[in-house]
Amino acid sequence: MHTLEIKNINKTYKKGTVKALDDFSVTLTPGVYGLLGPNGAGKSTLMNIITDNLNSDKGEVLYDGESIKKLCKDYRSVLGYMPQQQGLYDDFTLNRFLWYMAALKGLNKKEAKEKIASLLDTVNLTDAAHKNSVDFQVV
Structure with missing residues (x-):
């Protein structure tokens, strides 16, 4: 561990x-x-x-x-950090932001998909993030 x-x-x-x-x-x-x-x-x-x-x-x-x-x-390479102020991402949805961060970390598509799914599950947003009617904004 x-x-x-x-x-x-x-x-x-x-x-x-x-x-x-x-x-x-x-x-x-x-x-x-x-x-x-x-x-x-x-x-x-x-x-x-x-x-x-x-x-x-x-x-x-x-x-x-x-x-x-x-x-x-x-x-x-194992560190993940989201600062309090991130003005560059005002128009990103939750999924777009997570895929962007995965790309910055150098994850391939399969790794990114797995890690994003795991993270969304950890914070209980799996269902909500997949509904088209819900648009999460990074604030």
């Missing part, structure tokens, strides 16, 4: 005067997770550290026990 371990992550801004993350640790196993909290709680900072878009001041992120810094593209 794959694990994503976030160990003792610290991140400050404004020359150390504003703490975004203070010794944050968690181990994640396969599943669907959400981050909840008020503005400024460190959610986006944490996601940017997990996706290796931002360096932490202290701590590390491990995928299956290996540092994501050492894994590089091998880590990014």
